[in-house]
Amino acid sequence: MLVVTIEMYPVGDFGKRRIIGSALIMNDGTGTPESGNYKAKIWKDGFPVGTPVIKDFPRHELDAWDLLAEVIKKRKKK
Numbered sequence: 001m002l003v004v005t006i007e008m009y010p011v012g013d014f015g016k017r018r019i020i021g022s023a024l025i026m027n028d029g030t031g032t033p034e035s036g037n038y039k040a041k042i043w044k045d046g047f048p049v050g051t052p053v054i055k056d057f058p059r060h061e062l063d064a065w066d067l068l069a070e071v072i073k074k075r076k077k078k
Helices: 064-074
Strands: 002-008 018-027 035-044 047-050 053-058
Touching: 002 064, 018 064, 035 064, 053 064
Parallel strands: none
Antiparallel strands: 002 018, 018 035, 035 047, 035 053
16 A cells, blocks of 8 residues: 655654645555556545546556656546
């Protein structure tokens, strides 16, 4: 499972840190060694904003950043 967290530090003050978004990206176990299938959950300010599904992701050609980009592209905006 990949966990991505977006944090805000107002004026660079670490004491005022606030999480403004997060995503969980989970392998659903149905892929092959070459291509993976993933389910994701995305939150904005603590509220769910999408549950994208990524099919046939080419694991050896692309990396975790590319997977995150696919998740972001497929999320449903509210």
